[in-house]
Amino acid sequence: MASTPAARDGVSGFGAMWVRWLDRAPFLVALLILLVIVAIRSRLESGVLTLDELNVDTASGLTLMLAATGQTIVLLRGGIDLSIGGIISLGTVLAATHFGSDPVSVGAWSLAILAFGFGAGALNGLLISVLRLQPFLVTLAAWSIFTGIATMILPTDGGSVPEWWTRFGYATLLGLSGPVWVLLGLILFWYWFRATRLGIVIQATGSNERSAILSGVSLIRVNIATYGLSGLFAAAAALYLTTQTGTGSPLIGRDYILPSVAAAVVGGISLFGGRGNLVGTLIGAFILTIIGDLVFALHVSSYWQPVLSGLILLVAVLVSSLTEKSARRQSQ
Amino acid sequence: MNAFLARNRLVVLAYVGMFVLLAVTAFFSPGFLSESNLRSSIVLAAFVGIVAFGQTFVIVGGGIDLSVPWVLNSAAILMAAFTGGHDLPLLWVAPLLLVAGGLIGFINGFGVAVFGVPAIIMTLAANVVLQGLIVIYTGGVPPPTAPGLIRYLSVGHVGPIPVIGVIWAVLAIAASLLMSKTAFGRYLYAVGSSTTVAEFSGVPTARTTISTYVLSGVTAALAGILLTGYSGQAYLGMGDPYLFTSIAAVAIGGASILGGTGHYIGTIAGALVLTILAGLLPALGLSTGALMVVYGGVILVTVSLSSDAFVGVWRLVSQWRAAAQR
Numbered sequence: 001m002a003s004t005p006a007a008r009d010g011v012s013g014f015g016a017m018w019v020r021w022l023d024r025a026p027f028l029v030a031l032l033i034l035l036v037i038v039a040i041r042s043r044l045e046s047g048v049l050t051l052d053e054l055n056v057d058t059a060s061g062l063t064l065m066l067a068a069t070g071q072t073i074v075l076l077r078g079g080i081d082l083s084i085g086g087i088i089s090l091g092t093v094l095a096a097t098h099f100g101s102d103p104v105s106v107g108a109w110s111l112a113i114l115a116f117g118f119g120a121g122a123l124n125g126l127l128i129s130v131l132r133l134q135p136f137l138v139t140l141a142a143w144s145i146f147t148g149i150a151t152m153i154l155p156t157d158g159g160s161v162p163e164w165w166t167r168f169g170y171a172t173l174l175g176l177s178g179p180v181w182v183l184l185g186l187i188l189f190w191y192w193f194r195a196t197r198l199g200i201v202i203q204a205t206g207s208n209e210r211s212a213i214l215s216g217v218s219l220i221r222v223n224i225a226t227y228g229l230s231g232l233f234a235a236a237a238a239l240y241l242t243t244q245t246g247t248g249s250p251l252i253g254r255d256y257i258l259p260s261v262a263a264a265v266v267g268g269i270s271l272f273g274g275r276g277n278l279v280g281t282l283i284g285a286f287i288l289t290i291i292g293d294l295v296f297a298l299h300v301s302s303y304w305q306p307v308l309s310g311l312i313l314l315v316a317v318l319v320s321s322l323t324e325k326s327a328r329r330q331s332q
Numbered sequence: 333m334n335a336f337l338a339r340n341r342l343v344v345l346a347y348v349g350m351f352v353l354l355a356v357t358a359f360f361s362p363g364f365l366s367e368s369n370l371r372s373s374i375v376l377a378a379f380v381g382i383v384a385f386g387q388t389f390v391i392v393g394g395g396i397d398l399s400v401p402w403v404l405n406s407a408a409i410l411m412a413a414f415t416g417g418h419d420l421p422l423l424w425v426a427p428l429l430l431v432a433g434g435l436i437g438f439i440n441g442f443g444v445a446v447f448g449v450p451a452i453i454m455t456l457a458a459n460v461v462l463q464g465l466i467v468i469y470t471g472g473v474p475p476p477t478a479p480g481l482i483r484y485l486s487v488g489h490v491g492p493i494p495v496i497g498v499i500w501a502v503l504a505i506a507a508s509l510l511m512s513k514t515a516f517g518r519y520l521y522a523v524g525s526s527t528t529v530a531e532f533s534g535v536p537t538a539r540t541t542i543s544t545y546v547l548s549g550v551t552a553a554l555a556g557i558l559l560t561g562y563s564g565q566a567y568l569g570m571g572d573p574y575l576f577t578s579i580a581a582v583a584i585g586g587a588s589i590l591g592g593t594g595h596y597i598g599t600i601a602g603a604l605v606l607t608i609l610a611g612l613l614p615a616l617g618l619s620t621g622a623l624m625v626v627y628g629g630v631i632l633v634t635v636s637l638s639s640d641a642f643v644g645v646w647r648l649v650s651q652w653r654a655a656a657q658r
Contacts, residue, residue: 080452131636134589136396140579141631148624155619250621258398258456271450301471307464310457314443317457321448 026268055177061289070233078273084234086146088253091238096159096248121231125223190278207274342586343598361615386548394591401571407556408566437549441542486561507596524591
């Protein structure tokens with residue numbers, strides 16, 4: 001179902017094979033970039049290809065990975081979600097101001113924050129479908145509103161979470177840290193989710209909205225589920241972020257809005273909807289996270305980090321745009 | 333004129349909203365209408381308005397420009413660094429930086445129009461790369477202060493009229509003429525409505541799209557140069573607020589983010605609404621957090637009014653007006 005343009009359009013033989021490879025090219029490019037970075041680092045430094053390094057890198061990248069997971073679901077639907085920045089900010093603020101020291105309070109408030117994230121996203125989806133508004137502006141407005149509320153609760157960074165909560169990043173099970181287990185969970189989630197009814201409907205709607213409506217898809221329900229999931233993952237990102245920072249930060253979510261889109265694009269997700277694989281996004285987020293380490297290993301100014309991420313983003317999007325054009329031409 | 337109003341009722345609505353807001357503000361904080369306060373409001377609105385100049389063209393053409401913060405910031409820092417705080421070097425520095433801004437816009441537009449890269453990603457990448465390069469250039473050390481001439485252009489005034497207000501007015505006239513009276517303006521709306529249809533109708537689509545991003549690069553650079561005069565010196569991150577405000581001004585001014593509709597006249601009202609709100613809320617004893625909530629609410633209300641759901645309401649209004657005329 002909707003796995004490749006070739007399958008959709010019934011092209012066979014060599015053309016179909018070519019189109020299928022073109023379809024996977026962005027994902028393969030992301031994998032290649034990752035391998036090149038790891039190869040360069042392991043020549044320059046020792047201890048790059050160890051479990052410890054995997055644990056450390058995943059711990060620093062997991063917030064982006066969680067945020068980008070939600071963003072990927074929205075991009076597959078053919079939309080965009082800028083509100084995750086506000087949901088992340090407000091999530092960290094709620095956690096830092098309400099978490100008690102006992103696990104019961106932390107657990108209850110974590111559930112409440114996750115529910116808030118889903119509800120906030122669902123509201124975006126509802127507005128987008130009922131009033132037929134553009135996702136970009138609706139979620140931009142929602143970002144502003146949630147960031148504003150977060151700033152009203154906590155004007156500057158502050159609050160605190162229990163000490164045991166901040167140990168999540170270092171806790172290990174079978175040699176793998178908590179964040180690595182979450183990452184593995186995300187990969188499993190994807191292979192389960194993309195075959196569920198909802199996953200299929202989201203991808204189908206993203207690749208061709210009109211034919212999805214004609215086959216009886218309810219846009220309201222799809223949008224509520226899509227943006228709701230995005231909000232849910234943003235809230236999860238906020239919870240994880242508090243285990244790293246230990247405080248609530250009313251503006252921190254801003255740092256994840258566009259990088260979450262960038263991670264997805266580096267990983268080969270098409271901004272035109274319906275095409276991509278969450279594993280690509282996770283690779284993209286991993287690349288954007290370890291670029292800092294690469295710049296450090298190369299002994300150049302750390303200011304080169306944004307330049308390098310921007311260039312990687314450009315290369316990835318060019319591959320994606322050009323193969324998409326080419327694939328469309330092939331299947332016509 | 334009537335045709336303009338019929339096509340741009342949201343622009344009219346933006347102005348109605350702005351005047352209501354002005355009245356409310358004057359009621360709660362009578363000092364707001366004092367000459368000096370109005371002048372400083374216009375100065376603040378002008379910076380938003382100048383950045384939003386290019387953003388309006390880009391959005392009407394169906395794109396978006398996320399590179400404005402660091403085009404603005406780069407121009408500000410390079411201007412301060414190249415002039416060393418003196419007026420005379422501005423003769424070559426200012427034109428050079430405006431051209432450089434246009435060049436960044438050209439690269440953005442080329443990627444979007446020729447390679448088919450989504451505008452969000454193309455301009456985001458340009459923004460990030462510029463940010464890195466300019467921070468590497470400065471090494472994190474802020475450059476010297478702004479030249480006196482730039483300070484005069486941004487905060488000086490002739491009689492009661494702020495100089496930057498005059499600059500803004502000239503730009504507004506230029507934008508209106510470009511949008512309403514030129515072939516480029518017609519191409520712009522055609523491309524914004526549907527690139528495919530425009531292409532088949534013989535519109536030079538790539539050239540039109542690229543031009544909008546060039547305009548945006550130039551006006552962002554101009555805003556950066558002038559903003560340095562306002563703050564006294566260039567600093568890293570000074571452009572960041574202008575990404576949200578420039579897009580918000582265009583949206584509140586009634587343009588559709590999908591392209592094809594909207595006008596710079598509306599964007600002016602959008603910039604003024606944002607600035608008046610920023611003055612009103614502190615007068616009501618509300619924090620910056622509340623201001624962000626209100627900004628979000630205003631954007632939601634404006635885009636709702638332009639949605640299909642309100643088509644019925646608009647039809648009723650025009651029927652009622654037609655009946656009243658008979």
